[in-house]
Amino acid sequence: MALNNIEQLLEKYDNAETTLAEEAQIRAYFEQEDVPAHLESYKKLFQYVSHTKQEQFTKDVPLQPKRTIVYRWISVAAVAVLMLGAYFQVNQMNQKITLDDLSHEQLMAYNQTMEVFNLVSSKLNQGTENLEALNLVSSKLNEGAENLNHLNEFNKATNKIIKNK
Template sequence: MVLNNIEELLEKYENGETSLKEEQELKNYFSQETVAPHLEIYKPMFAYFLVNQQEQFTKDVPLIPIAIETKKVFNYKWISVAAVAVLMLGVYLKSTINNDLGTIQDPELAFNEVSKSLEMISKNFNKGTSTISYLEEYDKGASTLGYLNEIEKGTSIIFKKNQ
C-alpha cells in the first residue's frame, strides 16, 4: 500500500502537482536504506535535494548603487531614423548645388587641398570609431553568457533530461 502511495506521489511530482508535505514524504522515503528496486533511479535525485537544502550562501553580496543600475538604454531605432534623415538631406543638397566644381591648375595647391580634405575626413572618422568602443564591453559580456550553457548542461545531467 505504501509503495502504491509513493508511485502516485511520484507521478504527481513529475506533473508538478504535489504539495510541500507530499514532497517531504517522497524525500523521507528515498532517504531510507531500502527502496523498491524499480524506484532506485529516483534515490540520487532526492538525496541531492536533501543535501542542497542544507547548503547556505555565505558570501557578501555587493549592492550596486541605483544610479549605475538604471543606465539609459541606447535606442538603436533612432540611428536608422538619423541615417535616413542624413541621406535625404544629402540627396536634397546634391540636387540643389551646382555641379561645376572647377579644376585647380597648380598641382601643389591641388595636393594641399586634397591633404586638407583627407585630414578632415580622418579626424571625423576617428571621432566616430572612438564612440563605438563600448562594443568591446558588450562582447565580453556576451562571452560570459556561454557559462550559462555549462550550468544548463549540469542541471540536465542532474535531472536526467535529454538534450
C-alpha cells in the first residue's frame, strides 16, 4: 500500500473518521516489518491494540461480596449503646427536683435568677406599653392618609365638573 494513502488513512483515524475496513487496512500495514521511521509510534500503538485484544481475564469473579459477621455485630452494638444512652437521658430528665432538694448555694442562685427574670419581664412590659402608643399614632396617621386620598378624589371630581361647564 502506498505511503501517501496510509498517511491519509492515519489522518482520518486520528479524527475518528475511518470505517472498519479502513482500520483493517491500517492494521494490516503496520503488521509488516518495514515501516517508515516517522510512523513507528503508530506501529507500536497497533501492536499494543492487537496484543490486548488477545488477552483474557482468567480470575473468578465472586457473585456475592464477602461480608464479615463482625460488621453486623458492631452495628448491633452501636444501636444498643445509642438506645441505652437515650433511655438514661430521658430517665434523668423525668426526675423532678424540688426546691427542698437544692443546697443553700443552689437556692440562692435560683432566687437571684428569678429576680433577674422578673426585672427583664417588667422592662419588656414597659417597652410593650410604649409600643402601644406608637401603634395608636400609626393608626391615626393611616386614617389621615385615607382621608387625604378621599379629598384628592373629591378634588379631581370637582375639577372635572368645573371643566365641563
